[in-house]
Amino acid sequence: VESATELFSKAFESDPTIAYCLANLTQKQRDDCRPRVIRAIITAATLNAGTIDEVNDWKCCGAVLTPGHMMDDFMSLIRSGMPFAMWSMGFWGCYRAITEMGPMSMACKEKVLPGQGKCYYILYVATAPSGRRQGLCSALVKHYQQLAVRDEVPIYLEATSRYSCSLYQKLGFSVVDEFTVGRGKHATDGRLEDGGPGVKIWGMIWRPEVCTKT
Numbered sequence: 001v002e003s004a005t006e007l008f009s010k011a012f013e014s015d016p017t018i019a020y021c022l023a024n025l026t027q028k029q030r031d032d033c034r035p036r037v038i039r040a041i042i043t044a045a046t047l048n049a050g051t052i053d054e055v056n057d058w059k060c061c062g063a064v065l066t067p068g069h070m071m072d073d074f075m076s077l078i079r080s081g082m083p084f085a086m087w088s089m090g091f092w093g094c095y096r097a098i099t100e101m102g103p104m105s106m107a108c109k110e111k112v113l114p115g116q117g118k119c120y121y122i123l124y125v126a127t128a129p130s131g132r133r134q135g136l137c138s139a140l141v142k143h144y145q146q147l148a149v150r151d152e153v154p155i156y157l158e159a160t161s162r163y164s165c166s167l168y169q170k171l172g173f174s175v176v177d178e179f180t181v182g183r184g185k186h187a188t189d190g191r192l193e194d195g196g197p198g199v200k201i202w203g204m205i206w207r208p209e210v211c212t213k214t
């Protein structure tokens, strides 16, 4: 968890969805808060049969929820340190995560996988800057695709940039829906901006052949 938290916290430093949630905090508060939130999320996932997978000695890493498992039970959230992480997000951070991002993300997943259909849910994938453009992320996603074929379930994820969206498309994922958070209040990079267009998120799915036939 610690190695993954370190890699994700750096790689998602300018991630628009995290910047959107933490927009009311100072830079110092954001830098303190980001690892806490990421650590809590991936800890809650691993407490519920989620996995953390690394490539090339932590040059690239992924955190996924495995089929049939969520991470929203009360005890896991407490044990993961989520209350402390949310406290450090402040009122507006919690408000955005709970009332806007969470419901939009759930609605997007529900659209393509009704009734909490079983899937691998990729929470985070990131490659350290020194390991980028060497095929590490693609290799990791292909590994998840092999697991999905084995278990005959789809893979769902939310891409938070056009770049990662197009990378996943190259790997065979399709866009389920595009949704925008913070419309009218945030810039595309997540910062507060009066009248801004907001932050775009792409819900994406990949189905093994066996699932597309049924």
Ligand SMILES: CC(C)(COP(=O)(O)OP(=O)(O)OC[C@H]1O[C@@H](n2cnc3c(N)ncnc32)[C@H](O)[C@@H]1OP(=O)(O)O)[C@@H](O)C(=O)NCCC(=O)NCCS
Pocket: 011, 012, 060, 125, 126, 127, 128, 131, 132, 133, 134, 135, 136, 137, 138, 139, 158, 159, 160, 161, 163, 164, 166, 167
């Ligand atoms: C998005 C991200 C995970 C991609 O990681 P990566 O390991 O660089 O990804 P890959 O190497 O598999 O693919 C990246 C590009 O390198 C290319 N590539 C792959 N192997 C290559 C090689 N041997 N030589 C040259 N290019 C190569 C791929 O075709 C791809 O091309 P593109 O930029 O034209 O799409 C990484 O940029 C990152 O961590 N970003 C910040 C966090 C983030 O956005 N995560 C995803 C959120 S959903």
